[in-house]
Amino acid sequence: MAEANGFIVAAYIVTWVGLLGYAWRLHGTSRRARAEYDEASRGTSVPINGGNSGGGARERVE
């Protein structure tokens, strides 16, 4: 009985470690992706009245 309980506890610990571990990793991935995107956006942004919108370009508001 005690041995069975050990396996049940182990199974639930593995489940929670797996789910929370991945959620934590995902949180980091999302934050990094947002930061990367914001940095890349800053690198290519120009003021609204300071750029050339002609020649096949279009505006994208962030």
Add this chain to the structure above:
Amino acid sequence: MSQAVTYVPETSLPAVSTPRRSYEWLGVVALLAVIGAQLLGFLTSPPDRDMGHLQKIMYVHVPSAWNAFMAFFVVAAASLMYLWKGEERHDLLAASAAEVGTLFTALTLALGSIWGRPTWGIWWTWDPRLTSTAVLLMIFVGYLSLRSFVDDHERRAQWSAAVGLLGALNVPIVYMSVKWWRTIHQMQSSPSTVDPEYVVGLRANGIAFLLVLVYFILKRYRAAQLERAAEHLREQAALAPEPRSRGGRHG
């Protein structure tokens, strides 16, 4: 007017959006649902005649397997859509679902192993169900490795779609393996095959795990969209003319 505007030539605009919408509320709901469902499973189900309380492992093992199957179904559907339409968002969705499906396949195998030791007396055996699930895991580990090794976006998406479809074809084999071959694994567990005393717990955990699956895929997909859009912007910046010539005509 304080908004910043990015000028990007039509030809190089990313085919992905970069929404700021958050799905954190879904994560909280999923977390509470899993806690509630596990409590329900523990409190409402009596010990099994043969396995005793080890039966409780079913509430995490079986929903993990269902989630893996559903994630790989999304991979197959999104891969087909990519091959048909060539839209990058389908490739990103397939990759996101593949990553989450790989997590749940690994969980399924680990939990099955923990369940197998006290019931079968072994941690692992080359049984058709276990082996086909391990093959499924290997295929999608390969899928994720492939994506990290190939730099060319289009080639990566095409190869991934092909591997994703082939991998997903293994899902029905895993599912039917307990019927097609002699196996020590029990028949598929579902509300129609388990004792009525366990149906509520199994359904509740199935729904709770489904919420986790949806949350994980959506969050990974959003991150993938941002990663890809950032790549596009960096490529765009590298190809753009000097700032002096870009900002020269105004007023």
